[in-house]
Each structure stands twice: as structure tokens, then as C-alpha cells.
Amino acid sequence: MSIKQISVFLENKPGALYAMTGVLAQNKIDMRALSLAETSDFGIARMIVDDVYKTTTVLRDAGYIHSLTPVLGVAIPDVPGGLNKVLQVLTDAKVNVEYMYAFLGGETGGKAYMIFRVADNNKAANALEYRGIKLVEPEDIQRL
């Protein structure tokens, strides 16, 4: 139902993100989604990758502080009002969205994919599936 997001602590200074993507590149890790949140002195890189275990291992070895968070990947029809419909479901279920960001390209077949970090994954997943909205499963990540 949920997929694993890796969040990484980064200082907000030139080269900090580059250094991290360098570690991922060296280890041939494919990033499928990425978002950055920042304050004036630090930031959090949140990402969905093809190989969670390998990524956390190489990040730890490189000295990065990171955490794993279950998030929802939602397939949204790539038409006007698509996101609005998903949010309508979450609103009706009274589930708060803490943050969300878009999935990177790939074979999307007329669908846009978004990552949702919500207060209650179970409640959100049930509500979405009940309304026929498809969720991304961990094994789908490779394919997307």
C-alpha cells in the first residue's frame, strides 16, 4: 500500500545537494521522485528510489543522516481536475496532507503520479482505493 521515502538532512550551502547526488550516481541509484524543503540554513531532500536498501546503506556509509517514511504514491489521471479529485477524497476522509510532490517522468500511460505524505496512511489509502484511485505499490517503482 505505502512506499518508502528516504529523507536526507542537508546543509543549505553550495554543493551540498551535489555531494549527495554524487554518492547516488556513483552507486548507480535511480531516483524516481525528489523534493527539497529548505530553511535558510538546512534542508531536507526527500526521495523515492529504485533500491531503498542499497540507498540507505550507501548514504549511511557516506555519513548522511536520513530517515525512512512510509508515503503514498497516487496515480492521478493526467487531465484537468485530476489532482482536485484526489484531494476531494482526502478532504472528505478528513486526512491532512503534510506535503506532496510529483513523480519524475517514465512510462506514465496518461497518468501523473504524486507522492503524498499524510497524517494517516491507512485511512487515506482506504479512502482512495474505495473511490477507485490506484496507489503505487513498492514493486511498481522499478516499472514507472
Next chain:
Amino acid sequence: MERYYQPEIETASREQIKAWQDERLVKQVRHVWDNVPYYRKKMEEKGVTPDDIKSTEDLPKLPFLSKADLRDAYPYGLLAVPLKDCVRIQSTSGTTGKRVVAFYTQHDIDLWDDCCARAIVAAGGTNEDVCQVSYGYGLFTGGPGLNGGSHKVGCLTIPTSSGNTERQIMFIKDLSATILCCTPSYAAYIGETMKEMGMTPEQIPLKAGIFGAEAWSEEMRQDIQNTLGIKAYDIYGLTELSGPGVSFECSAQTGMHINEDHFIAEIIDPDTGEVLPEGCQGELVFTSITKQAFPLLRYRTRDICVLTREPCPCGRTHVKMTKPRGRSDDMLIIRGVNVFPSQIETVLLNHGYPANYQIIVDRVNHTDTLDVHVEMTPEMFTDNMGEITRRQKELVDGLRSMLGLTAKVTLVAPKSIVRSEGKAVRVIDKRKI
């Protein structure tokens, strides 16, 4: 023509000063022995009784007092008179959050005011002057001390206290203030603000400033003198001894005359405690010989400086001390507030942060800044930005209540704090003082 507030004292012969010190020291040691069990015990441990103290030459026989003693004895342990004889307390922030509370009888306050009055007259003050006291009023000694001195001199006193800079400038201009008393960084800030308001030094009547409670450089003096169009005088003191006015600068501006009729100064080797000869650099130790309520004997200030008794062109005969050149402990003075790294460490640990931190002190536009860098840990980290910033704010609040000043907290990557020989460098002081 040099003017003095108490010429017969300030220009007394060295023999006379020595005679006063001998007589008052003997009396004071007896007073402390009789009334302060805490110090009496220290004397007994050293095998000294009041009979052993006959003159200032016997001072080295007496035990030292340190800030740790003040903490141990908090609040009444060093009080030497009944509480009903006290009329005031003043206070400073101390180590690990414990404050130093100093007590005063009316007599103590009169003598303290005299000391501050000497500083104001040395800066050219008379009863025709208008003296604006922009030091904080309250528990901090700066405001009350200079306020009392200004009254003694007979100046018209404007007790603005600190803050509200535009109002400060308005009073200086509208009420023709001629003397300004505040911290040097605040004086510089007032100067900057005046400039921003499009005012020139010629438009204000100020002629002198008495600035203390924090370290400042000769360059900063020049800067303040130019932006405010005044002569800037240094003043030194500690709450433990009374407050500002323990020593003050004269027209020569080459060191501060210690009020030796009230305080005996010694310079010691901070490691061995041995008294050093005149002219040597070491830790300044004071014995308060006229205070009734809170008479500290051989109090270690932790300030490093040099004493000189060479004749001063101003005619004052009291010994001069250089500006403090550093500390023999790790205390920092930030915006006039005493800060120990251990206090910051305590707050970090209380808030669940690791003790991997670095304190960066700088001076931006003549104002001290305090930045605490803390290394992020896996335990503290979450994907939730709001949670991290909330904790960061809690830490800022915790530091403010411990230190009494606002610090910036910066979260940094693990292992990014420089370690030399495995040991982190805790304090980086970038101020050029």
C-alpha cells in the same frame, strides 16, 4: 585643568593610600570573620585568623573566593550584615543558570555612587551637565550605578535605560545631553542609527561617553569618538564588588584608575595563585575593604590584565589597570552578558541534542552575535520540516531563558564541526577586540 570628584582621595599620596588600605583591611577581615561563617571556614582551613592580618602585605595569607564560591553560598552565604540592614540587591547571570546576587546597605550604595561619580567627573562631568544613562536599569548594575554617580555629581540625569534607539537620540538632541553612559556596542549602534537618520555629530551636544560592561578595542573607541563626536572613556566593574566604577579612565585614556580606597587589587598567576610583581600580566584579584553587606576578600575576577603605579598625567595616584586582555576561564562576555559554554551545553543536553556543538561569537555592526551550531543526529532527524524547526525554536527559547540573550541556532551536518586532535573546538570568537 583636571577636575576630581574627591581630590583629597583621588590624588592622595601612595603612603596615605597604603595607610587607608592597611587599616580598612584589618577591620574588614575581622568583620568577615565575625559574620560570614562560609569565609571563616575557608580561613580556618588555611590556618589563618584575623590576628594574622596586620597590613596589605599579609593579603596572600587569605584564601581566594571564586565564582564557584558565590554559587555555593547562594543566596545568603556571603552576606555579612543582617538582612534588615540591606536596602538593595543587584544581580548577574552566573554559571549553570545560578545567579550572583549581591547585597547593599545604604552605606554601600553611597560608596558605589561615589565611585561612579569619580568616573563621571574624570570624563569632564559637572553639575551643569546632562547625563543620559542608557545602560539597562534593573538587576543589571550598569543603570543604577551610573544613575547614582550622576546624581552625586549633580548632573541632570536622563534615565532612558537601554533600547528604543530613536527615542535615545531624541532625548540627546532635545534635552541637550552632554554625557552618554552605556555599553560600547550600544554607543556604536546609537551612532549608526544617527547616521541613518541623516544626523551629524555637530547636531548633538554630546561631549563625552562612559562605556563599559564589555570588552572593546582602541579601534572601536576611535570609531565611536568619530561617529558621536565625543571623547569615549572606559569604565570597569563587577556586580560581585558593587558594579561599574571599580575602576575608570581619566583624560589620559591609558588605563583605568582603580578606586584603591575601596578595593585592593592584586595580580596573580591564574595557575598557581601566586602574587605577581607590578607590571606582570595575570589574573586580577580584588579585596573589597569598605563594603558592609557583601564584602568579598580576594575575589578572583578571571580577568587578565596588568597593573601600573607609574605617575599619571591626570594627577590621580591610584593604581591603573589595562583593559582586560582575556579571561583565565572560558567565560565569554556577549552584549555585556556573561556566558559560559557549559551553560549552552546544559541547554543542548536538556533538549535532547548531543554535546556536539560550536559557539561562534562575532561582532556585526558593533553588536555581538551568538550563533550556536549543533550537529544533526539520526534521533533528532525527521522528514517533517515543521517538527525540526519547532525543536530549533524550543532550543532558542531554552538558551534565552538560560543566558538572557537571543542566540541563533544553526543545525549542521554530522561531523561538520571541526575537531582538532579528536577534540572539537567549542568556541570561535571572531570579534576583534
